[in-house]
Amino acid sequence: MSVQPFHLAIPVHDVSLARAFYRDVFNLEEGRSSETWVDFNFFGHQLVIHYHPKTPSQESATTNPVDGHDVPVPHFGVVLTWDQWEALAERLKSLGTKFVIEPYVRFKGQVGEQATMFLFDPCGNALEFKAFKDMDQLFAK
Template sequence: MIENDHIFHLAIPSHDLERAESFYIDGLNAETGRKYDDRLTMDFYGDQIVCHKTSEEEIDDDVTMYPRHFGVTVTDESDFEAILDNARTHDLPFFQEPMIRFEGETDEHRTFFLQDPSNNLLEFKWYNDPSQMY
C-alpha cells in the first residue's frame, strides 16, 4: 500500500468543455485546476478529473451503469445530502434517482447516478457502515 499522500487521476471524454465546466464546476462544486482548448483539469473532491476534448461522434450514445462509471463515496451522510441537494438545485440530469441498495444487508448504502453532458456516468454513495466501503 502506498504510504504517502496521493491523488487519484481519471481522464474522461468530453465533446463540450463549456458544458462540462458548468456540470462539474457549477453543478458539483469541483474546482478548476487548468483550462486549455483541449482539456479541463479539476479538483474533484480531492482527486483529479480531466475532461479531454473529443468529437461528438466519439461519445457513447447508449450508456449503462455497469460496467463503466466513476464517482465518490462519502463518509458523512450530510456530505451525501449536500451533493444531492446541489445536483437538484443545478438541475443536473439523474441517470438513476436516489435509492437504497442492499437494504437490510451489511453493505446497505444510499446511492444515485448522474449523467454528464458527454454521457459519462457518476455514482455518489454513502454507506450506513463505513467498514463496508471497500
C-alpha cells in the same frame, strides 16, 4: 482509511459545456487548463476533462442490473461521507437534475448497504455518487 488521490481523465465532446457542468453543478475548483482540457478538484481527486469526439458509450450506455436498477456502464464517481452525499443529493435535486437512478439507499439492511445516485454529464459520461454509514462496508462481501 488514508488513500492517495486518484487521477481520472475522461472524454468530453464539448469542453465548454462540460467545464460549466463540473464547475457549476458540483462547485468544483478548476486547476490547470487549455482549450482542449481542464483539471478539476473532484472531491480531493484529480478529474480531467479532455476533448474527444463522442464515444459509443456516450451515445448510449450499456446497463447491468444491480438491486433492481439498471446501472450504466461504464461509470465513475466518488465515495462521499453520508452528510456530503445527502447535501449533494439535495443540491442536485434543487437544480432539477435528471437522474438515471434517483438518490436512494441500496442493499438496505444487507451487507454493503449504501446511499447511491447516478446521473450523466452533458457529454454522456455516467457518474455515481455513493456513501456508507459504516465505511467498513465499502469492500464487505
